[in-house]
Amino acid sequence: MSKKVLITGASGFVGSFLVEKALDLGFDTYAGIRSSSSLEYLQDDRINLCYIDFENLAELTEILETQRFDYIIHNAGLTKAKDEASYYKVNTDLVSTLLQAIERSEIPLTKLVLISSLAAYGPADLTSEGVVKENSIPQAVTAYGKSKWEAEKILKSSSKVPYNIVRPTAVYGPREQDFLTVYKMINQGLELFVGYQTQKLTFIYIEDLVEQIFNIMLIAKSGKNYFISDGHYYSASQLHNYIKSALQKKTVKLRLPLFIVKGLAHITEFTSRFTGKYPPLNPQKVAELKCKSWVCDISPLQKDFDFKPKYYLAEGIENTIKWNKQRKLI
Numbered sequence: 499m500s501k502k503v504l505i506t507g508a509s510g511f512v513g514s515f516l517v518e519k520a521l522d523l524g525f526d527t528y529a530g531i532r533s534s535s536s537l538e539y540l541q542d543d544r545i546n547l548c549y550i551d552f553e554n555l556a557e558l559t560e561i562l563e564t565q566r567f568d569y570i571i572h573n574a575g576l577t578k579a580k581d582e583a584s585y586y587k588v589n590t591d592l593v594s595t596l597l598q599a600i601e602r603s604e605i606p607l608t609k610l611v612l613i614s615s616l617a618a619y620g621p622a623d624l625t626s627e628g629v630v631k632e633n634s635i636p637q638a639v640t641a642y643g644k645s646k647w648e649a650e651k652i653l654k655s656s657s658k659v660p661y662n663i664v665r666p667t668a669v670y671g672p673r674e675q676d677f678l679t680v681y682k683m684i685n686q687g688l689e690l691f692v693g694y695q696t697q698k699l700t701f702i703y704i705e706d707l708v709e710q711i712f713n714i715m716l717i718a719k720s721g722k723n724y725f726i727s728d729g730h731y732y733s734a735s736q737l738h739n740y741i742k743s744a745l746q747k748k749t750v751k752l753r754l755p756l757f758i759v760k761g762l763a764h765i766t767e768f769t770s771r772f773t774g775k776y777p778p779l780n781p782q783k784v785a786e787l788k789c790k791s792w793v794c795d796i797s798p799l800q801k802d803f804d805f806k807p808k809y810y811l812a813e814g815i816e817n818t819i820k821w822n823k824q825r826k827l828i
C-alpha cells in the first residue's frame with residue numbers, strides 16, 4: 499500500500515509543486531488547504547483535498563486520527579503580512595498546533611518536515627566565515643525570519659516527533675509571483691537597482707527544491723536540518739542580465755538609494771490597506787535588500803544526497819520566463 503503524505507499550504511507556489519512530486523513518487527497524496535484556497539494547481543484527480551482549520555485543534559486531531567499519515571510536510575506559511583503579529587500567528591503558532599495534534603492523535607508518524615527559511619538565520623553578513631551554517635548564531639533581520647526561527651525552536655523541543663527542517667533561500671520558478679514583478683518591470687524596459695553595494699544573492703529553482711525535500715523526508719536522520727540554494731551566489735546585475743537575455747530586452751537602468759526605496763516601501767505598504775493585496779516591495783523586504791550576503795552552507799546536502807542542482811540561475815530563469823510567456827503573464 500502507498501505511504502500517505504499530507505502537504506500543508508498545498509495551494510501555494512511551493513506546496514503545489516510538492517503535491518505534484520508526491521504524486522510522481524507514488525504517494526497517497528493529501529493536499530492540506532483552506533476553504534478559501536485556490537485549487538488552480540490542484541486539479542489532478544489523484545489528489546485528496548484535505549480541508550484543515552488550524553484554529554480547530556480537535557478537528558485537526560481527528561483528521562490525523564482518521565487519516566493516519568505516514569509523513570507530513572508542513573509547508574504552509576506567511577511570507578508577506580501587513581503586521582508582525584500575523585507572521586507569528588501563522589509561521590510559529592501553526593507549528594505548535596500541528597505538534598499538539600500529532601501528539602494527541604498518537605499516530606506513528608514516520609517524519610514531519612518543516613519548511614522553514616534561510617531568513618530564520620538571517621544573512622551571512624555577520625557570520626565569521628561569510629556563510630550561514632547550522633551552527634551559526636541565528637540573526638534574523640525580519641519578523642518573517644524571527645517567526646520561522648521560533649517555529650524551529652518549538653519543533654526541536656518536541657522530543658516525540660521525528661523531524662527535519664529545510665531552509666530554502668529565495669525560491670523561484672513557474673507559478674511564483676514576486677519575481678514576476680521584476681520580470682514584468684524588465685520586460686517594460688526598466689531595470690531597478692537598490693542601494694550602492696554589491697550583494698551576494700542566492701537562489702534555488704523550485705524543481706530542485708522539491709526533489710531535495712523528498713530526499714530529506716525519506717532518507718535523512720531525524721533532527722538533521724538543511725539549508726538549500728543552488729550553491730552559487732549572484733549579483734543583482736547577473737540576475738537582471740539572465741532575465742534580460744531570456745526576454746531579449748534592452749533596458750534603462752535606474753539605481754535608487756536605499757532610503758528612497760525604504761520610503762517607497764512604506765507607501766506601497768500603506769496603499770495596500772486599500773487594495774487588500776500586500777505588495778512585494780514592503781519594509782520587511784527592504785530589511786533583506788540591505789543585507790550584503792545570503793550565502794548558506796549546502797555541504798550537508800551535497801554530502802548526504804550528492805546534491806547537484808539541475809538548474810542554475812540562467813537556465814532556471816529561462817524556463818520560468820518561458821512558462822510565464824506561454825501563459826501570457828509577461
Ligand SMILES: NC(=O)c1ccc[n+]([C@@H]2O[C@H](COP(=O)([O-])OP(=O)(O)OC[C@H]3O[C@@H](n4cnc5c(N)ncnc54)[C@H](OP(=O)(O)O)[C@@H]3O)[C@@H](O)[C@H]2O)c1
Nearest residue numbers: 507508509510511512532535573574575615666667668669
Ligand atoms: N518562496 C520562497 O522564496 C520561500 C523561501 C524560503 C522558504 N519559503 C517557505 O515555503 C513555504 C511556502 O511558501 P510559498 O512561497 O509557496 O508561499 P505561498 O505561495 O504564499 O503559499 C503559502 C501557502 O500557505 C498557506 N497558508 C497561509 N496562511 C495559512 C493559514 N493561516 N492556515 C493555513 N494555510 C495557510 C496558503 O494557503 P492559501 O492559499 O489558502 O492562502 C498557501 O497554500 C512557506 O512556509 C515559506 O515560508 C518560501
